Amino acid sequence: MAEFVTVLVDGIFYSAWLFVAAVGLTLIYGVMKIVNLTHGSFYALGAYAGASFTGAWIAHGYPPMLSYAVLLAAAIIITLVFAPLIERGILRFMYAKEEVVILLITYSLFLILEDVIKLIWGVDPYFVSEPYGLLGSFDVGEMTYPTYNLILVGIAIVSGSGLTLLLQGTRIGKLLRTVIHDPEVSRAMGINVDRFYLVTFTFGSMLAAIGGAFTAPTVSVVPGLGVEIIVLSFAVVVIGGLGSLPGAALGAVIVGLVRSATIHYVPALELFVIYFVMAMVLAFRPRGLFSLAEPRKI
Amino acid sequence: MAVVLDARDLNKRFGAVTAANGVSAAIEQDSVVGLIGTNGAGKTTFINMITGYIKPDTGSIHFRGRDITALAPREITRVGICRSFQIPQLYASLSVFENMMVSLGVVLRNAGLGGFFSRGRPNVPGYDAPAEEVAERILERFGLGDYRDKNAQVLPGGVRKLLDIALTMAAKPSILLLDEPTSGVSAEEKFGMMEMVMAAVKAEGATVLFVEHDMEVVSRFAERVLAFYDGRIIADAAPEIALTDPEVKRYVVGGELHRMDEQKGAANA
Amino acid sequence: MSNITPRDRTLPMLGAVLLAVIVLGPLLPKWALFLLTIAIAKGMVSLGLMLQLRAGLVSFGQALYYCIGGYTAGSLGRFFDISDMLLQMICGASAAAFVALILGFLLARYRGIFYGLLSMALSMILYGLLAKSESLGSTDGINILPSTIFGIRPVQEWVRYVVLVTGCSVAALAAALVQRYLKTPLGQLSPAIKDNEIRVEYMGASARKAIHVKYVIAAALSGIGGALAATAVGHIDPDMAYWTTSGEFIFITILAGTRSVAAPFLGAILFETIRTVAFDISPNTWQMTLGISLLLVIVFLPEGLWSLFSRRKAA
Numbered sequence: 001m002a003e004f005v006t007v008l009v010d011g012i013f014y015s016a017w018l019f020v021a022a023v024g025l026t027l028i029y030g031v032m033k034i035v036n037l038t039h040g041s042f043y044a045l046g047a048y049a050g051a052s053f054t055g056a057w058i059a060h061g062y063p064p065m066l067s068y069a070v071l072l073a074a075a076i077i078i079t080l081v082f083a084p085l086i087e088r089g090i091l092r093f094m095y096a097k098e099e100v101v102i103l104l105i106t107y108s109l110f111l112i113l114e115d116v117i118k119l120i121w122g123v124d125p126y127f128v129s130e131p132y133g134l135l136g137s138f139d140v141g142e143m144t145y146p147t148y149n150l151i152l153v154g155i156a157i158v159s160g161s162g163l164t165l166l167l168q169g170t171r172i173g174k175l176l177r178t179v180i181h182d183p184e185v186s187r188a189m190g191i192n193v194d195r196f197y198l199v200t201f202t203f204g205s206m207l208a209a210i211g212g213a214f215t216a217p218t219v220s221v222v223p224g225l226g227v228e229i230i231v232l233s234f235a236v237v238v239i240g241g242l243g244s245l246p247g248a249a250l251g252a253v254i255v256g257l258v259r260s261a262t263i264h265y266v267p268a269l270e271l272f273v274i275y276f277v278m279a280m281v282l283a284f285r286p287r288g289l290f291s292l293a294e295p296r297k298i
Numbered sequence: 299m300a301v302v303l304d305a306r307d308l309n310k311r312f313g314a315v316t317a318a319n320g321v322s323a324a325i326e327q328d329s330v331v332g333l334i335g336t337n338g339a340g341k342t343t344f345i346n347m348i349t350g351y352i353k354p355d356t357g358s359i360h361f362r363g364r365d366i367t368a369l370a371p372r373e374i375t376r377v378g379i380c381r382s383f384q385i386p387q388l389y390a391s392l393s394v395f396e397n398m399m400v401s402l403g404v405v406l407r408n409a410g411l412g413g414f415f416s417r418g419r420p421n422v423p424g425y426d427a428p429a430e431e432v433a434e435r436i437l438e439r440f441g442l443g444d445y446r447d448k449n450a451q452v453l454p455g456g457v458r459k460l461l462d463i464a465l466t467m468a469a470k471p472s473i474l475l476l477d478e479p480t481s482g483v484s485a486e487e488k489f490g491m492m493e494m495v496m497a498a499v500k501a502e503g504a505t506v507l508f509v510e511h512d513m514e515v516v517s518r519f520a521e522r523v524l525a526f527y528d529g530r531i532i533a534d535a536a537p538e539i540a541l542t543d544p545e546v547k548r549y550v551v552g553g554e555l556h557r558m559d560e561q562k563g564a565a566n567a
Numbered sequence: 568m569s570n571i572t573p574r575d576r577t578l579p580m581l582g583a584v585l586l587a588v589i590v591l592g593p594l595l596p597k598w599a600l601f602l603l604t605i606a607i608a609k610g611m612v613s614l615g616l617m618l619q620l621r622a623g624l625v626s627f628g629q630a631l632y633y634c635i636g637g638y639t640a641g642s643l644g645r646f647f648d649i650s651d652m653l654l655q656m657i658c659g660a661s662a663a664a665f666v667a668l669i670l671g672f673l674l675a676r677y678r679g680i681f682y683g684l685l686s687m688a689l690s691m692i693l694y695g696l697l698a699k700s701e702s703l704g705s706t707d708g709i710n711i712l713p714s715t716i717f718g719i720r721p722v723q724e725w726v727r728y729v730v731l732v733t734g735c736s737v738a739a740l741a742a743a744l745v746q747r748y749l750k751t752p753l754g755q756l757s758p759a760i761k762d763n764e765i766r767v768e769y770m771g772a773s774a775r776k777a778i779h780v781k782y783v784i785a786a787a788l789s790g791i792g793g794a795l796a797a798t799a800v801g802h803i804d805p806d807m808a809y810w811t812t813s814g815e816f817i818f819i820t821i822l823a824g825t826r827s828v829a830a831p832f833l834g835a836i837l838f839e840t841i842r843t844v845a846f847d848i849s850p851n852t853w854q855m856t857l858g859i860s861l862l863l864v865i866v867f868l869p870e871g872l873w874s875l876f877s878r879r880k881a882a
Contacts (some may be wrong), residue, residue: 017718037681090862099680104821105865107814111858118851229811231691238684271695279688281675286681349769375771389762400759403752404772412752435768469771 002141009140009258013149016156021211023159023248024204030201030243031180033099038086039208039233040226041113042079046209047079047225048123050216051126058130067131075213076148076206082113083202091130092197092243110226118223126221128231152214159207160249169247174201209234235278241288250289300327302505303379304475308357309349310529317343318354319529322423325473325505330496330518331510332520332537334550339526341509342384345475349381350374363474379473384478384509386462388450395446395462397434401468424470432468440464443501456483456491463495467502474499480515488512492519513541513551525550575747577828584829585739592728600727602843604799606835607734609819611792613831614745615785616820622778623761626677628686629816631693632663632786634808636793638703640665641803644712645703652714652733663790667783675779678764690808691720697805710805711797727799734795739789742828749828750782753777818857822864824871836873 019192025039036234053074054067087107094105169171179186179196187193219225231253242249255274262273281288310318315555318340325331333341346352348359359367366374368425385409389397402422406412407427411420419428427435437443440460445453450461459479467476480488481494492515499506510516516523518536523540526531526548533540592600592639612633619626636659643649643658670689677685698706713720714730721729748754759767760774777852803810806812815838841860845853868874 015612035684094866100683101865101869102625103683104625104817105862106864108858108861110862111854115852115855115858123851147795227811231687234684234687238688242680268699269695271698272692272696275691275695277693279685282677282681282685282688286677286685296616330871342722356858371768372771373775375769381769383765386767388758389766391762401770402772403755407752408771414748414751465766465770546575 002143003264005141006143007264008257009143010263011253011257011260012153013145013256014251014260014272015213016153017215018210018232018236018256019156019249019252020152020159020214021052021208021229022252023163023245024207025233026237026240026243026245027163027207028201028204029237030093030245031176032197032219034091034201034240035099035103035186036201037103037230038112038113039205040228041110041117042205042208042226043212043215043229044085044117044226045078045113046075046212047127047216047219047221048121048212049209050213051128051221052121054131055128056128064130064134067134067182068129071131071213071216073157074212075209079202079206079209082262083205084198087198087201091201092194093195103287110230113224114226123223126216128217130217134219146216152211155214156252159210160245163245181190226262232274235274236277238288239281241285241290244288244290247288247290301325302327302362303348304360305344306358308344308354309360310343310347310354316529318347318357319532321357321482321529321531322382323531323534325507328503328505330505330519330521331507332516333507333526334516334523334540334546335526336550337507338551340529341526342477343525343529344565345509348374348459349379349475351540367534373535374520378469378472379475380466380469380473381475382459382463382466382477382479383519384481386458388453388458388461388465390451391449393447393449394437394453395433397450397465398437399429399467402432402464403427405469422468423492434500435488436464436467439501440467441494443503451460455486459483459489464498467498469506470502473506474506476506478509478511480510480512485512487516488515517541578743579744580829581739583712585735586737587733591751592731597727599834600731601799602839603795603836604727604731604734606733606839607832608792608796608799609739609838610832610835611672611716611738611741611790611795612816612830613787613819614742615792615824616816617776617786617823617825617828617831618745618757619755620820621761621825624682624778624782626686626785627683627810627817628688628690628783629789630723630810630812631668631686631690632789633793633812633816634690634693634697634798634803634805635663635666635786636660636790636795637797637803637807638697639790640794640795640797641709641711645709647714650712650715650720651718651796652730652738655798656737656791659790659794659797660787661790663793664783664787671779671782674782675775687810687813690813691810691820692806693803694842699806704804706805708802708806711801711803713801714798730795730799734799737791737795738832741791742832745784745788746828751799754781757781771813800852813878816862820871820874824868824873826870826873827876830871830873837872 021043027037028034028036028039048283050071054070055069057070058064090109091105094102130145132148137146158275167176175191176196178189179193183193236251238250238251239254240249240251254277258273258277259270262269301324305321305323308318308321310374321340321344322350333344335341343352347354349368350373361377361379364377366377369377372421389400398544403412405422406420409423411423421427422429422432425432437446440463442457442460442464445457450458453461459482463476463479475493477516480491481510483491485553496506496519508520518524520537523533523537525540525543532549533543533546535543541551588603612629615632616626616629637657639662643655649655674682674685697703703709716727716729716733756767756772756777762776764774793807800837819834819838820831822838823830841856842853845856864871
């Protein structure tokens with residue numbers, strides 16, 4: 001029983017982290033039909049910005065309790081620098097191309113950003129563990145967990161419910177759903193589709209950066225951080241159904257719990273199991289668990 | 299004459315919509331059959347069921363005595379039933395000639411010819427010539443010779459329709475289903491186009507079913523008319539009889555006249 | 568397609584290149600021999616990707632078969648004491664083709680990004696398994712026995728040359744066979760599948776079966792490439808199956824284009840050269856150089872660098 005609780009708690013933490021890291025990917029795909037590999041780059045950018053800003057903040061002797069706000073601000077600022085540049089500067093000229101070609105374009109942007117990160121922050125690792133230790137810990141059963149882990153759970157809940165409310169309950173959400181349904185008609189109706197794309201791309205990327213920033217205090221921030229998160233995010237959103245918000249949540253929970261259980265019971269299968277679940281879902285529900293039927297062709 | 303295609307009591311529902319309601323028709327060898335009816339009357343559903351794109355809920359389709367109801371589209375094509383499309387389905391990145399060659403390649407392959415280990419240029423089954431020559435011949439017959447090296451993507455509408463039909467000739471079909479062969483073609487060109495298509499098709503000896511909205515074209519080219527309304531066949535007779543049938547006049551011809559008026563109105567506006 | 572290459576010079580060209588490698592090889596420095604061998608190995612994988620790309624499919628998991636080829640070669644040495652290069656390549660190709668034959672039943676149903684994502688997932692499954700399997704060295708991988716051919720171990724001075732010539736000969740043969748395949752009706756179906764699958768079905772052909780065949784051929788080619796890379800490097804590790812390795816192969820294929828069976832090899836040589844040179848000049852910006860090159864090729868030469876050489880009239 002105690003072990004089960006451990007698996008569950010670990011699984012929840014891991015799911016929350018996955019959701020924050022991956023939800024932007026599904027948002028961007030859902031609205032813009034772009035399979036966006038730069039998502040991993042924004043995660044890494046967020047981590048680097050978070051680590052370096054917070055490191056500087058603490059080194060200057062400013063109040064450490066505000067370092068959480070600095071992490072958030074770092075993620076937002078770094079995204080506002082890069083995301084509009086990429087969307088307005090390059091991606092918007094590519095929307096007419098096939099999905100697969102756009103995927104390749106984001107792949108080349110991912111390669112470029114990998115080195116941009118190295119040029120800005122160098123190749124030495126960054127550590128900022130202060131925010132991690134600051135909040136103390138709490139107990140569940142016999143296990144002790146850092147309270148910091150709850151922050152990501154909070155971010156996951158806020159971003160997930162916030163996005164749902166935005167899409168379902170507001171005028172902007174209604175317009176956005178129109179854009180998703182038919183960008184051409186929306187344009188003809190006078191909706192500023194370009195602005196929706198810019199905002200969606202920026203906001204989706206920002207979520208990845210926030211995920212990276214709040215992960216930074218728990219790891220050493222090194223080059224290549226974004227590489228692994230890309231495949232993990234794909235696993236999460238593909239399991240749920242590309243473009244589906246509840247799908248991403250479900251995918252995160254499935255991957256989170258499955259991984260946590262595997263680590264506890266069969267550690268050797270830790271990596272295998274995530275991609276196995278992804279392949280199985282694709283095999284039986286090619287468009288994911290939350291998916292729409294394909295339209296008739298002739 | 300011998301019955302080649304026998305559809306018996308076909309039924310098909312899509313949710314609340316009945317697309318086919320007890321449709322039966324026996325098609326005789328070498329006949330030319332016109333399918334008429336307003337949009338949504340069940341003509342395309344009928345063609346889609348015969349060619350295997352959708353399966354009827356109940357009922358059966360026999361081709362020369364063989365039950366083909368459950369076969370996949372490509373298997374139905376292989377027994378000799380081919381179709382053209384309302385919206386031409388071409389290989390957009392290939393030239394007209396290459397479009398033809400791909401089609402002939404499939405025919406060769408299905409006959410076990412021209413594979414990895416074979417040598418030389420085998421003759422296309424049903425034609426006594428290799429693929430290149432057959433391609434040229436079919437293109438000439440459909441008046442597509444001038445477009446031979448043009449990319450399929452850049453062809454004018456009428457030419458696209460012709461190529462779409464020409465592609466089906468590669469397999470030398472015994473039954474050819476033409477889904478609105480003259481849609482999108484101007485009224486002046488319709489007759490010339492149908493003359494050419496019918497001459498080309500008849501030269502290869504195929505039984506033809508065609509969907510058509512223009513009653514003048516129907517009465518000129520069809521030997522027999524199947525009139526569809528609300529998923530049923532409401533008339534099955536020679537054109538001069540079918541087109542004067544009061545029910546057909548009310549549900550089909552009237553609708554078509556109304557439709558043509560609308561189109562003219564739209565064109566004038 | 569018969570009139571894409573009006574007079575086909577591919578076979579004489581392959582022969583000439585092979586001859587040039589045999590004659591000029593001894594004059595090249597060792598690093599160049601190694602670079603060429605790795606390029607040939609990656610070119611084989613890219614040739615397989617090209618077959619899929621011609622049908623409009625991009626696999627983000629071709630590294631799966633590269634890795635299977637490499638680990639087959641490694642296992643032959645570790646468990647059976649076999650170090651013959653040709654045998655390693657044959658076994659690598661067979662193992663890869665066998666796995667592809669089975670997975671192909673699944674994958675051939677997928678198109679577009681779902682084909683890419685599923686193939687990536689399958690490749691990552693193998694990565695996950697190898698990274699944790701101790702008998703195969705976990706994440707560190709294992710070493711490969713020194714290369715031999717027909718039971719003979721070449722003297723140290725000539726090993727790189729022998730490996731290169733062997734790899735080149737196999738690659739030339741494979742390219743010639745692929746060329747022949749592309750001229751069969753099934754091979755010519757690729758652009759048709761890409762353009763309009765509905766028409767393909769109504770023509771009486773099975774697009775799924777055609778894709779399955781291409782997938783198996785591509786896997787066999789990748790298996791050969793993996794075995795060749797393994798014997799050339801002398802070491803294998805699970806990164807051979809990681810998604811970034813697949814990314815490299817896609818890079819090469821897009822760079823090269825799909826117009827000739829020789830293009831993937833040229834693309835691979837170019838890729839390895841850009842990478843080596845860029846890495847030498849500035850170790851922290853070589854990925855950026857690659858990324859910019861890829862972006863430029865996609866935007867300005869959507870049919871790849873080979874389109875600069877081929878003279879097909881614009882339609």
